[in-house]
Every structure is written in C-alpha cells, then in structure tokens.
Amino acid sequence: MSALEKLITQAEQTHRLTREELITLLTDPQADTLLFAAADRVRKANVGDGVYLRGLIEFSNYCKNNCCYCGIRRDNSHAERYRLTPQEILQTARLAQTLGYKTVVLQSGEDPWFTADKMCEIIRQIKQLGLVITLSIGEKTREEYAAYRQAGAQRYLLRIETTDVNLYEKLDPGMRWHQRAKCLQDLKELGYEVGSGSLVGLPGQTAESLADDLLFFKQIPVDMAGIGPFIPHPQTPLKGESTAWHFTLSLKMMALMRLILPDINIPATTAMETLHPQGRIIALQSGANVVMPNVTDVRWRKRYALYPGKICLGEDATQCRGCIEGKINAIGRHIAHAPGFHGEYLKTHKKSAR
C-alpha cells in the first residue's frame, strides 16, 4: 500500500486529517481518484444513497455589498436588478411544494428592502406550507437571526468564502472576516443547522488556506458545507482570471470534507456544472448528497448572475426537477423523500437495524 493509500484509508476510518495531511492530499494529483472513491464510500455509509433536493428561490439581486468576485456586487451597474414581492416568493414556495420539495432555500443579495419584519412574515407564511426553510441572505445581527429562527427558519447558509483573513478582507471590501465568523457562531448558538463553505480558486488562495477552511468547518462544526468553484464574472474586478484548476480542486475539497465530516450534508453545487457538463453528478459520486435545483421563475434567473455560464437558464422549475431526477436515477441513486436534517440517515438507519 502506498503512503497516499495509507493516508486515505486512515482518514476513511478515523475521519481525522492534520493540516499537513490535508495539504498533501490537496496538492498531490495522484490522490485524486483514491480520494473521490473513498469519499463516495463514506457518503454511502453515513448519508446513504438518497439525494436530498432543496428548491432554490433567488428572490432579489440587490446587494449592498461589493465583493470583488460577485456578479451582483453593488458597483456592477450592468446588473439588471429585480426583487420579488413577498407574494411572489410565497407563490414560488408553493410551486416548490407542488413539485415535491421538502425544503426551500431563500437566497438573495444583502437587500435592505427585506427588513427583519418583512422576512419574518415571509418565513411564517412559507412555514404554513409545511416546508423546511433555509435562509441564505447574508450577514445580519444576532437579533435578526433570532427573529427568523423564531418565525420558523431552521437552516442558514453563510459561506466563509476563505479563512485567509487578509484575502477575505481584500476581496470583500468593507466587510470583516471576524464579523462573518461571529455570524456563524450566532447561528449555531441559536439552534440553526448551519451551512458554510468556500469559494475555490480565488486569486491568492493557497492549499494551506484551503486546508484551514476544512479545519474551520470541522471545528464549528458545520451541518452543511457548500464548496463552489470561483468563476470570474466579466463585470467584476476579478474578470479574466483562469478557472483551469477550479473544478478538480473543488471536487477534492468536497471529498476531503466528506472524509472529515462524514454525516453532514454536502451539495453538488450548480457552479460545478458550469465548469463541467456532468459537474453535479461527478460531485455526487465524490462525496456530495444534496442538489439545489432552481425554482425561481425563468424571467429572473439570468439576472441572478453571480458568474457567467449559469446552467438551467431556459428550463422552468418542472423541467429542472425532472432533469435532475433522471440524472440521479441514472447513477443508481434516488431522490430522498425526507427533509434531510443533519444526521437523519444514521438515526433512521440505526433504528431500523435494531
């Protein structure tokens, strides 16, 4: 057995890797195939073959922030701004429910129009449909997070983007890394299922900082982790950056995440499919167990352009649901008809084995 094989086998059994070991696995291309196969086995043992679907509702592309990588940043005057009304958000959630989704993810730029009161009202109404609500609306005060939780939101996605503090504060001007980390801590303390994640391939990012990202997620510990390849948007300061390594590196981050946090939810992100026609399926075979198909009306989808080449711009919510189900079934997996809380699979599995 080679040293790499030994390291991966040990990680598969103990779910522990040191910073140095993570760096080795991230940087050695010979680890790739072994790593993806090991992550797939750990995924099967800890979260099963079911794939959880989350219906994504992109409800506003207004944003008060100016992240250098993001297509809907404040200073992108070419972005055609839109904002769904609370009624339209509710209608979209109803559509998601009709299509069989158990969870909706409400995502937007940091749009001050949606005050805490407005958000809470939207959450309460969607909650009445029996859906689990995930929010992905950025940095808020602890009081606001508490109010959303009280109104019925159960999950929150907030990527740390990178644990390299200097890089983060350079690429997210006006934002503070420790503030973002504090938000994650607040969310955890308030009883949310917390999702975080990294953008992979940012200029200046190193294997060392990616290893630190993984250790940061383990230390929180997160309930979900979304790893997205960075794809440069032409109307941002990072236009023209290469994406040559981003797909494989993101896949490796996902696989390592599965090895060290065996039972969390890991989405096969949409951006993966922008870089590779089978991107989400390959991710599902390398550790991922969640897909977030878009339920937003096609009129708005292309305006929520975080990066170019976004998939499914012409397909409506019904087509997206059917398409992804077909792809999942084709690799011998199935849609899981459960809310998909962290640890749910192992709990049910142990119970039925008794």
Ligand code: SAM
């Ligand atoms: N405003 C919320 C927040 O800050 O968490 C949610 C919306 S934000 C646009 C969602 C995620 O999009 C970010 O966390 C970031 O990782 C990702 N993103 C932004 N620009 C991207 C790009 N150029 N390529 C890939 N992903 C990108």
Ligand code: FES
């Ligand atoms: Fe939308 Fe395939 S997932 S068309």
